Amino acid sequence: MSKYLRFSVLFLLVISVLSCSEIKKPPSSYQWPIIEGFPKPQVPANNPMSLAKVTLGKQLFYDVNLSANQTQACASCHIQEHAFAEPLPTSIGSTGHKHRRNSPALVNIAYNKTLTWAHDGLTSIEQQLLLPMFSENPVELGITNHEATVLARFNTAQYKALFQQAFPEHNGQHITYDLITKALASFVRSLISLQSPFDQYAYYNKDEAISASALRGMTLFFSEKLECHHCHGGFNFTQSTSHEKQLIDRRPFHNTGLYQTLDKVTGHLGYPSDDIGLAEISTITADNGRFRAPTLRNIAVSAPYMHDGSIATLAQVLDFYAAGGRHITSGEHQGDGRLNSLKSPFIKGFSMSEQDKIDLISFLHTLTDEAFLTNPEHAKP
Ligand code: HEC
Ligand code: HEC
Known part of the structure; x- marks a missing residue:
């Protein structure tokens, strides 16, 4: 393999990495599983990464209790062996609604500039996740009109402990959709694939x-x-x-x-x-x-x-x-x-x-x- 080709390919790849000045961020103890020298993803200041949040987010991602009728989890449409996409051409929500779009792979989403297939203003994962949770057209998890019922399902000893570890500053107060969204977003951000x-x-x-x-x-x-x-x-x-x-x-x-x-x-x-x-x-x-x-x-x-x-x-x-x-x-x-x-x-x-x-x-x-x-x-x- 010619060194020249490797160089030119690398040049094309890294050119976007090496740009201009660095934005100052508060330090975070979370270790991104990225290649040395790679830039870190940007994370909202009000939701810094932590292992405890990722752990809680994973639990929620796989839990069908997050859908109103308890039939569907995030993981129903985002399947690990398919890189968190799914083999259906377009998704089907928890109540049988047919989505018009294909479920995208969740791969290095932490680096995404925008979210979903075609939206130039949707830039925060925390915001985007409100769609599968609360959207009524199409219904995905279908939480709207069942907010209290769904939330009450997380009032278990296991979840309380997980929320306490993830959000110690919250001091064991009620579990909220804000905390759920923050934990889910942290899990989604942890899905980094750079070992191919x-x-x-x-x-x-x-x-x-x-x-x-x-x-x-x-x-x-x-x-x-x-x-x-x-x-x-x-x-x-x-x-x-x-x-x-x-x-x-x-x-x-x-x-x-x-x-x-x-x-x-x-x-x-x-x-x-x-x-x-x-x-x-x-x-x-x-x-x-x-x-x-x-x-x-x-x-x-x-x-x-x-x-x-x-x-x-x-x-x-x-x-x-x-x-x-x-x-x-x-x-x-x-x-x-x-x-x-x-x-x-x-x-x-x-x-x-x-x-x-x-x-x-x-x-x-x-x-x-x-x-x-x-x-x-x-x-x-
Ligand atoms: C002008 C920009 C552009 C070029 C050039 C381009 N693509 Fe794409 N590619 C896109 C867009 C936009 C989509 C999504 C289109 C859609 O869904 O309507 C896409 C989708 C894809 C997909 C499907 C991704 C998925 O997750 O479903 C593959 C695979 C792909 N492109 C490979 C290639 C390859 C290989 C080439 C070169 C032969 C190429 N693309 C050239 C813009 C481009
Ligand atoms: C019914 C199937 C379904 C369920 C359930 C679902 N999703 Fe999705 N997801 C999709 C589809 C379809 C899209 C593409 C939406 C669009 O482009 O309008 C998407 C898009 C996304 C995106 C944006 C990805 C990107 O590349 O921009 C993220 C992140 C995401 N989903 C995470 C989640 C999480 C977390 C949950 C659980 C709270 C969830 N999804 C539940 C089908 C689903």
Whole structure:
């Protein structure tokens, strides 16, 4: 493996890490499981990390008592062996409501600049978690109108002790949704994955960690021909990264040409009206079909893909990019996404041999972090 390639790949990855001045933070005793020299994630001043909070958060994450009808936990839709994503194309809530979106992997969320598939204003995990807990459309855990009943279930000796350890300053007072959210957010932040074969290769200098085929795939991934790294760049394989050393502000939402559907009501061409991406939040027409470029870490275990789980395999994802968008020839979403006028100029299509495809898939598999997927610290208590 040429030292030059390693250098250029590392340069691309680390360029976002090494920026400008450091923001001063109060010291925290929590040890982030990150590679030496990596920037630490930013944590809200009113919810510093602690092991006790992570432990409590894990207990809550796996507890079906957090849903009103006691059938669903966070972990029902965020499953460890799938990198905390799930194999369904779109999620189903505790009362059977069908969600319009695919459950995203919870991988290095502590570094996410924004949360959910398409929201440029949702930047705090604590805020975001109110959605699965209290949302009524769609219902996920369905706590709304059952607030007191759900809360009372945590009034047990075991939980009281866990809350006391996590929030000693709270002095054994009543358990609140504020404390529950803080603990859950701390657990979500603790889900750090940086031990994949790719990391062994790139950061621990282990040439043998990845195959020759995967190396060729890596070169393609970082090439100007395929452009993948423009949107899935940096150490977290997503542009949507924020950490203590990063000051540059970017708007990492893109239309990748998945759809070009005729809306029968408005007569507009674009993404299906039940999910138009960022445009729903920004109300800017040009944001139609823009979604966040997600991290590709552990991507091999988090199928199906895209915001609506509409692509089943990595091979099909690659065919989609090679074609420069998706042409749907029949059914309710019929239309040629390749011709979507709001599509990112980086999605221009490319030629790909069968060998290139095998190589790219091997490379994407080097982002699978077995230690993360089986780590008992993240598993059901
Ligand atoms: C019914 C299935 C379901 C349940 C239950 C659920 N989630 Fe999710 N989660 C989703 C879906 C779907 C999304 C994507 C939402 C969107 O983009 O609008 C999501 C998004 C997220 C995100 C944002 C991830 C990112 O990359 O931006 C986090 C964090 C999260 N969930 C954590 C949790 C926690 C913690 C719980 C328990 C309190 C929970 N979820 C319960 C399905 C679920
Ligand atoms: C213009 C920016 C851009 C480029 C270039 C790009 N992607 Fe993406 N990628 C995205 C966005 C945005 C999504 C989510 C789209 C959606 O759900 O509507 C995505 C989704 C994906 C997914 C599915 C992720 C998941 O969790 O479901 C994979 C895999 C992927 N891209 C791989 C690649 C590869 C490989 C390349 C290069 C051939 C590439 N991408 C090039 C922006 C980009």
